[in-house]
Amino acid sequence: MTAARPIVSVRSFADLKPVRRALAEAAAQQAERQQQAREAERRAQIERQLFAHSVGPVRPVKGQDARRWHHHEPPEPIPVQRQLDEARVLLESISDEFDVTTLLDVDDQLSYRRPGVGLDVTRKLRSGAWSIQRHLDLHGLRTDEAREALGEFIRLAHRTGLRCVRIVHGKGLGSPGRVPVLKGRVQRWLVQKKEVLAFVQARPLDGGAGALVVLLQPGRR
Missing domain, CATH: 1.20.5 (Single alpha-helices involved in coiled-coils or other helix-helix interfaces)
Incomplete structure (x- = not known):
């Protein structure tokens, strides 16, 4: 107008x-x-x-009905925090310089129990009261490989609810000077693992002086 x-x-x-x-x-x-x-x-x-202007030119997808919508189940959430925790644990440093001698019970057979754990626990462990559920054989591994393998094995065993495992470190018969290279290191590593309640030298039928039977903290299945 x-x-x-x-x-x-x-x-x-x-x-x-x-x-x-x-x-x-x-x-x-x-x-x-x-x-x-x-x-x-x-x-x-x-x-x-x-x-x-924002997305540029668009074209319909050939063979697709633009009016049809399909429902898809959402993907499983990625357990990011759990993966980060696991990565942190795998990268944790287990010291070879840790002095374990003051923590071991040296009687007729070597044993270890975390402070607060009674002597009856190591007695039962030595007698076979707990069945060995899994074992790890470290024969043939270098020191760094053995340390990483033991750390991961203990972590996974605890996470899956296992209580009693065996670590085979060998008697050192094939080592220079016939000295068991891994035996002392395995003891030091196990003492530093929070999942470990106690360990004893294995019975002869389970490996004797070449293995340890380890009792783990109760875990969640």
Whole structure:
């Protein structure tokens, strides 16, 4: 709708000056309104094309009905925190310099029990009161490989709810000087593992001086 122009009465040439001024003001107002309308249309066009400007040109996937939606079960959540915990445990440092001698019960057969654990526990462990559920054989492994293998084995055994396991470290018969290289290290490593309650030298039928029977803290299945 066009705005009504102002009505000006003209009686002489002198009256033309205000007429021209009035006409100029009306033309300016009209031009401003047209400019505002064009600007509003431009903004509306930009808003309509905002998605296209953001993602670029899109094409429908051939052979797919755009109106059909398929429900898919959500993927299982990734146990990120558990993976981080496991990675941290695997990277933990088990020291070879740890002094284990003051923590061992040296009687007729070597044994260890965590503070607060009674002597009856090591007696029962030595007598076979707990059945050996899994074992780890460290024969042929280098020291760093054996340390990592033992740490992972103890962690997994505890996490799966095992209570009694055997660690075979060997008697050192094939080592230089026939000295058991891993025996002392395995003792030091086990004492530093919080999952370990106690361990004893294995019975002859379970490996004797070449193995340890280890009792683990109760874990959750």
